[in-house]
């Protein structure tokens with residue numbers, strides 16, 4: 001696996017093995033990224049292929065969720081006082097971390113179960129409004145989660161004009177064929193010069209297939225050419241068990257940061 005890609009602009013990262021999280025999974029519940037792996041399938045009744053995600057939330061099979069939030073967000077986020085877009089946010093405590101650091105945070109998530117669980121677990125009073133596009137808003141904190149298909153939610157629903165985007169498990173969750181459209185949708189919500197922090201994964205997809213889909217440096221260079229790689233962390237211990245079963249021996253969480261041309 002190529003870790004030093006063309007975008008690499010720092011000293012070679014030490015391969016830091018993250019502390020293994022030994023959380024026993026409830027019976028029948030898998031503990032990796034969406035696992036067992038499902039194919040993103042689109043059909044007439046589910047044109048965006050969202051149903052498998054909704055099913056996962058209903059079944060509580062959310063192995064990607066990090067109860068303590070993402071370590072690379074804490075290590076690499078810069079800035080407060082920003083309006084931050086968090087695509088495909090799940091119920092990540094990262095939303096609360098960003099808000100606690102002075103930002104106004106808007107997440108987008110297809111599952112209402114996830115949105116409600118976020119506020120309940122963070123012990124934040126919230127209101128639900130909207131019908132076709134439900135919106136969950138914290139009563140006394142600057143956090144909103146807009147529910148629906150990411151590709152159908154525009155600046156009218158979110159307010160747009162974001163200064164920054166935090167993308168963990170989002171671009172890599174999208175079918176690679178949809179990456180261009182995902183970024184078009186995302187950039188349309190961001191201001192010119194917005195900060196973009198991308199936390200992605202990189203592995204040999206000829207051994208195992210996503211989601212999460214591998215995103216190599218070359219692809220990032222094509223899709224988001226202004227981003228630079230700032231870290232790569234050995235994350236084999238936290239990869240979907242199915243990946244290990246398939247024989248995968250290397251799995252990295254990779255972090256990119258930079259300014260993008262939104263608007």
Ligand SMILES: C[S@@+](CC[C@H](N)C(=O)[O-])C[C@H]1O[C@@H](n2cnc3c(N)ncnc32)[C@H](O)[C@@H]1O
Pocket residue numbers: 048050053054057064065066087088089090091092108109110111114148149150151168169170173
């Ligand atoms: C891999 S999870 C990552 C969640 C979160 N970013 C985190 O770090 O925990 C991907 C999330 O995206 C949501 N999702 C997938 N496709 C979506 C879409 N088209 N529109 C909105 N949400 C979507 C799923 O329900 C899931 O919660």
